[in-house]
Amino acid sequence: MPAFTTLTAMGIEDLDQISRFQVTERDDHDELKVCFQRPAGSCLPASLKFRFPHGNNPEVQATLHRAMDELEQILGQRNADPRAAILHNLEQFERVMEAKMEEIKHRLATLPA
Template identity: 30%
Template sequence: MSDYPTLEEMGITSFDEITRYSLRRERDVDVLKIYYQRPKGSLRSRSKKFSFARPRKSIPLEFRGLAEWKDLKDSSPTLQKAVEELSRLTRPETVPSNQDLRTQFLEELDHLEKVMNAKIGELRRQIEELK
């Protein structure tokens, strides 16, 4: 029996390589992203993203932008269990400083920029092939 059954059900097996995770909300979906420490040159992905749909609520559209709407505790039970397991796995020992957060955001921004540039280059090559 595993210590992390929910993560295993989600297809995660490299527990020792998990470094951190992030959780955000995109409209009516919770997005969990798990980051891995991979050896240099590894072909395996450095992160995995999971989306969990939130149940539709009968809340009028004009109220959905308010803080109360964002604070609803209606996320998926699977997501809640996964976050609890990830918290045990990553055990943040200290609260990250502003400098740590700044560094993390800059790293994520650099990664996003590389991904976007690669995608733009790929699309440009495809367009050129159509000529």
């Protein structure tokens, strides 16, 4: 995998586990959320958020755009086959549903009879 210097500088080291990202525009900043596909039982975060303040510093927005370009390149390489992308999304959805069902079962088991 090529070097992704912007993401690495932001502290993102596990590039192979990136599953998606989104950018949300807020009042005074843009928020980049990077989501990861973690193995079951991992204590690493499922996502990271980065704030890019609006203002007169063009380097801040340039960094956001470089990060987005790198993320699109990573995900584009992985999702070049549309069928594979759909299967990946389905597998990810199944993992989320299984984890949620386990959480609900656990909460139900801890309720008094």
